[in-house]
Amino acid sequence: MVTDTYSQVRVRFAPSPTGFPHVGNIRTALFNWLFARRYGGIFILRIEDTDTARSVEGAVESIQDGLRWLGLDWDEGPVFQSERLQLYRDGAEALVRSGRAYHCFCSPERLQAVREEQTRNHLPPRYDGHCRELSAAEVERRLAAGETAVVRFKTPLSGETGVRDLIRGEVVFSNANLNDYVLMKSDGYPTYHLANVVDDHDMGITHVMRADEWISSTPLHVMLYDSFGWEPPQFAHLPMILGPDKAKLSKRHGATTISEYRDQGYLPEAMVNFLALLGWSLDDKTDLLSREELVANFSLERIGKTAAVFNKPKLDWMNGVYIRALSPGEFARRALPYLERDLPADIGRPLNIDYVASVARLVQERAKKLDELADLCEFFFRNELSYPCEDLLVKGMEAALAREILNRVSLVVPTEQDWSAVSLEEAVRPLSDDMGVSTKQLFGTLRVAMTGRTAAPPLFETMEVLGRERCMSRLAHAVQLVERQHPELASGTGT
């Protein structure tokens, strides 16, 4: 049984609170979560807040909100690295003691100058090893004198470091191309590399699943595990998610922050399904998978290697599929907050949930996103409709005919007690033959009078929901509109 090979699975999602999570981050979280759930493992949330300068207010909350929204529950955490500083300091110290790391006193200015020189000479920008061989005595003296220092990893000058990646296979880096990376910053905080490795080991992480952009720093991590004498976890570098221009996802691609998708009315289950398919696939024909099916089938073997462009039209389609699959009651429940938010302010609040439910039924299969709802059904909530008179004149009909249609309809329409879509249709449809008018024209004119638009939900069901009183007043209003626009009708030719 597969479960046995992975019985100890412990994975983590480790974002840094330097901004709000975007779909790329969340996709990484999702894969980790799916992997944990698939093999009965533990999913941990760890906040990598070691950059005091770049940390953003509210970021931690928005990360948690995003995960909760999508139902990606974590078993441990959030663990904050800022609360574990001693652990990293001890680690750095141990490395210095064992000669795998050293103190560096170079000023930012000097480093800058070195880098510029290297760039000028078309050399890769790297630390030049200025402090690499300082004597222990000198280091001690300068430290005692209060000089600020960082701790750098003493990367071997020769040899190679191999990274075994579950998705990429073996990736080899030659040490000469690697840098003497900073492990501890002068402010006493660890860099990502140190904190990440120390924590992954300390927390017993078995699989590191992260975006592909990290692979080039993985040899350092491998060397760190080795220097500490620790067994490294398994690595799986996930293909990146790109914007439509095939560049790394960023703000300029528009909506990328996960909360924006919620605000626009994407369903979490659709989002999960869609994101899962960015870099992973089940087979050659399945693209609709429930959360349970995803969990049951997820596997590292079926993660691809190629970066994926975030393809919004497909997300929209998929969201529509999920919207239509909702029970009417559930749809109404989910639609309500969006209508409360998006309907014009002059429409009274709170909205009546029963009325919303009857309206929602009619627009459910017409929306791809919940934020389209207000526009789709605003006319259900208004008293006064406003639309151009010409819209009543379907297919170039005479104003007189439009007026006649409107008047005749108001005469045949059923009573309050009998007000239903079925009886409405029974009463109105015969008018088509009686008047020698096509149903297209008859219903078209009526539709505009009832909804103020040329495209709307089914006419009679709409009228049923609107109710007799509202329909009668809309008919009257439409007649008025025609007569006002066409004074020539005034001479009493009305029916």
Add this chain to the structure above:
RNA sequence: GCCCUCAUCGUCUAGAGGCCUAGGACGCCAGCCUUUCAAGCUGGAGAUCAGGGGUUCGAAUCCCCUUGGGGGCACCA
């Protein structure tokens, strides 16, 4: 500039030597349904598998080169 990496329809992808005259999905186009819009159904266009060399009886699938894309090269993660 240096290092790593990827490469199948516009996009997401299936494909792990013969099942491929390359399959599915989105999008697009057409038709059907129909009182409009959707939804649904049916059909269609769309990839000489980046290009070039090999290996093999046989390659989208293996190897090499080229080209193109992406990522990385901070006291940021």
